[in-house]
Amino acid sequence: MAKSGYHHGDLRATILAAAADQIATDGVDSVSLRELARRAGVSHAAPAHHFGDRAGVLTALAVEGYELLAAALTAAGPDFREVAVAYIQFAREHPGHFDVMFRHTLLRADDPRLHAARLASAAALRSGVTAIRPGDLAQQQATQLAAWSLVHGFAALWREGALDNSSLAAGADPETLARRMLATVRFD
Template sequence: MAKTGYHHGNLRATILAAAAEQIATDGVDAVSLRGLARRAEVSHAAPAHHFGDRAGLLTALAIEGFELLTVEMNAAGTDFHAAAIAYVRFALRHPGHFDVMFRRDLLRGDDPQLAQARNRSGAALRSGVAAEQPDHSERGQLATQLAAWSIVHGFAVLWREGALENSALAFEQDPEALARTMIATVRFE
């Protein structure tokens, strides 16, 4: 029996999953509401009903990504090294989400749900850094948090973009193992 497109179980989740998959394989520029409607076998107006426009769709995908990242980071606890590996693991497991989460040019920056989701996901990495430096000033804590985020985010992007392919720096073939070794060198003072 063919789908009618009008009795879809959870169209919103289906469209978000299709968008994440397409971004992971084809890049964010390939995503359109009409194309996603075709993939989900629904009318071309159905995604617009849920997201409004492309920015709405990508904002919803980023929110979902930050929520998934929060779960991953919270599971790691307050240990900085575990949280850092969790961040890298998330980026590798959810490339379609990761590729839009930090692209403010694609998102509705004034969306309060986006701001809340972003803050929740950052709290885990911040708490890991704070646990490592309980006696540091607020400014010192912030500088270290920025450095920690830059390290894990930069590594995830380098790996995802293939920049470490055939590089002597990639002495491990498993990205988590390589990240674990790299992060073990980080010392807080």
């Protein structure tokens, strides 16, 4: 019987998980192929075999992140507030992905999988926003940009620790705080 795959299991997924974990704990600047190989318990050449270089790893991680984000936003349903909370929950649950997804200078911009994954997650976010403010294209785009800025900004503030010990957070968990914030927003 022929042996299929690596003895390690799904090495590609293992390396991506190691990258997400390392980014979440040590930041994106700490990522190197050698360190990912060490974390995964494989030869230092293994990550290069699968991803080519550091940009390849980060691009694959961003693709995975956008796919996870699109699934989370779609599962939240059509209500903008639920989509917004899902976005914030994604950033909390997948900090390594979140931290690399929007760092375009670190990624292979010409990667078709990255482009497709970005479009899918953007469509999922837009679907939650479109019902808020129907209108002409310019109005919808302005509302979508405002909504994305709001939820991404909140998620980034929370992720970066800017709300720690802040009177604005008042000891609330991120979901409760996000719901309170979103209840004050009007898009008309």
